Amino acid sequence: MKLTEAAPVSMPSPEDAQDSRALSDHVLAVLDEHSAQDTIEIDIRGKSSVADYMIVTSGRSNRHVGAxxxxxxxxxxERGLKDIGVEGLESCDWVLVDAGDVIIHLFRPEVRVFYNLEKIWSVPLPEGLQGIAEMAPEDSDS
Structure with missing residues (x-):
């Protein structure tokens, strides 16, 4: 293939799409069961080749984020996933879990507001974090 030719894009099969949807639903249920706060799911299919869904959530403290x-x-x-990538367990300010088709970001609220991943994907910050965002210094790019 010449460098100027576009590589063919492979579309996920319906089974793959169902698998990633089921995985995201499973993670959302686990987070809800264990009192995660301000959880959002961002559908990044067609926007990123990294994953199909991104889940962003908050824990009340470092200990809660770690838990x-x-x-x-x-x-x-328990679902049989292998090769799960994990970063940030040392401090538990921000833990990233890479489950393949689903990427999970777990934050302490202040850290989440600081990085504001939602803004990158044009998703509003959850209402539960608005008070923290109002107290944060103004972003010079705004």
Whole structure:
């Protein structure tokens, strides 16, 4: 293939789409069961080749973020997922769990507002975080 030729784009099969939807629903249920806060799901199919869904949620403290990450990791392993990527368990300010078609970001609320991943995907910050966002310094790019 010449460098100027576009590589063919493979579309996920309906089964793959159902699998990623089911995986995202499973993670959302685990987070809800363990009192994650301000959880949102962002459908990034067609916008990113990294995953189909991104889940962003908050824990009340470092300990809660760590516990949420542990619950998610255990449930994914129980579903038979292997090669799950994890970053941030040392401090638990922001834990990233890469489950393949679903990427999970777990934050302490202040850290979540600081990084504001929702803004990258043009999704509003959940109402539960608005008070923290109002107290944060103004973004110079706004």
């Amino acid at each position: 949420l990450a542990d619950y998610v990791l255990r449930s994914l392993k």
